[in-house]
Amino acid sequence: MLTALALFLAACLAGVVNALAGGGLLFTFPALVAVGVPPLLANATANIASWPGYVSAAVAMRRELGQHRRWLRLLLITGVTGGITGAALLKVISPGFFSYLVPWLLLLATLLFWQGKALLAWLGHAPHQVNHPLLRAGSWLIGVYGGFFGGGMGVMMMTLFSLSGIPSLLTQNALKIFLSLVLNTASVIVLLATGLAAWEHLPPLALGYLLGGYAGGRVMNHIPQHWLRRGVVGFGLLMSGVFFWRAYV
Template sequence: MEPIATLALLAIAAFGAGVLNAIAGGGTFLTFPALVWAGVPPIAANATSALAVCPGYAGSALGFRAELAALPRALLWREMALSAAGGVAGALLLLVTPAKVFSGIVPWLLLFATALFALGPRLSRWAGGGHGEGLARWRNVGLLAVAVYGGYFNGGLGILLMALYLLCGEQRLNTVNALKNLNSFVLSVVSVIAFAIGGAIVWKHALLMALFATLGGFAGARLAKRLPTPWVRGIVIVTGLVMSALFFARAG
C-alpha cells in the first residue's frame, strides 16, 4: 500500500500543476519530478504526468469555443490530424527509448522547457513582429514537429505552439490560445492512449493526480484574476531551474 505521505505529495503537486497551467503554464515541472521522487521510473513518470495534466487542456479549449468556431473547419481538422499523428509518434518514440537514455536526457529536457518558458514573452513578441508571411508555408511541418515533441515530453509545449502560430502570421492572441489548447488536448489524448496500450501509465497515481490537477485548474482560474502574472512566471522559472539542477545531480 502506498504511504499516505507519498499520495499527499502527488496530490499537492498535481493541484499545484493545475493552478500553474491555468495561470501561466509549467505544471509539468511539478508533476513529473513528484512522480520520480515517489519512485516511479522516469518513462512511466512522464507518461503518468501526461495523463494527469490532460483534462486541463480540454477545459481550456472549451473556454475558447467562440474563437474555434470562427475558424475554418478544414483548418481545424487538418491541424488536429497533424497533432494526433505527432502525438502518437512522440509517444511511441518515448516507449522505445531505453530507460537509461531517457534518464540521461531528462535534465536537458527540463532545462530546455524552462528556457522556453522564460523566453516565452520575448519569443511571442519576436514571432509577431512581421515574420509570419515568409514562414506561413511551414505551419504544418512545424506543428507536426512540435506535436512529436509534445508526445515525447510535455514540458514547454504551450510556449512552442504559441511561438509557432505567431511565427506563421496569426496575430490574434485569443485565436493563438484557442489553437494551442485544442491541439495540446488532441496530442495529449492520443499520446496517453499510446502510453496506456504500452503499459507505461501508473494508473493509481494518474487518476489521483488528474482529479487534483482538475481541481487546481478551477482554483487557478480564480487566482489568475488576483495574482500578478510575473510573480507566477517567476515561481515557475525558479521551480524549473531547481528541478533541472536536481535531475542533473541525480544523473551525475
C-alpha cells in the same frame, strides 16, 4: 494518503500553469520521481494524468475555439499524428538513456518558458497573413515533442502561432489549449496501450489537473503573468539542477 495529497496539489498547480502558459510538467514529473516512480514511467504517467486538465481548459475556452474552426481542423491532424509519433518514441527508448536526457529536457523547457517573449521579439513580428505551411509543419514537430516529453511545449506553440501570423494572444492561447488536448489525447492512447503508466498515482493527479485546468481557463486574464512566470522558472531551474545531480554525479 500524504503521497496522494502531494500529487493532487502538484497537479492542481500544473493544471493552472498549463492553461495559462504551459509548463505544468515541471511540477508533476518531479513530484512523481520524488515518490519513487522511475523517470520514464513518471514522464508517461504525468502525460496521461494531464489529459483531464486539457479537457477542462478547452471547455472553459469553448467560445473562443468555436470562432476558429478552420485552424482547428489543421491542428487536429498534425496534433494526432505528432502525438502518436512522440509517444511511440518513449516505448523504444531505454530507461537509462531517458534518465540522462531528462535534465536537459527540463532545462530546455524552463528556458523556453523563461525567455519565450524575448525569443518572439528576436525573431521579429509575425506576418499579417497566416502561413499555413509553417503552421502545419511546426505544429507536427511540437506534437512529436509533446508526445515524448511535453515540458515547455506551450511556449513553443505560442511562438509558432505568432510567427504563423495569428496576432491575438487570446486566440493563440485557445489554439494552444486545443493542440495540447489533441496531441495529449493521441499520446495517452499509445501510452495506455503500451502499459506505460503508474496506475496507483493516476487518480489524484487526474483530479488535480481537471480542477486546475478549468480554474486556469477561467481566470486566465486575472492572474499577474510575471508572478506565475517567476515561480515556474525558479522551480524549473531548481528541478533541472536536481536531475543533473541525480544523472551525472
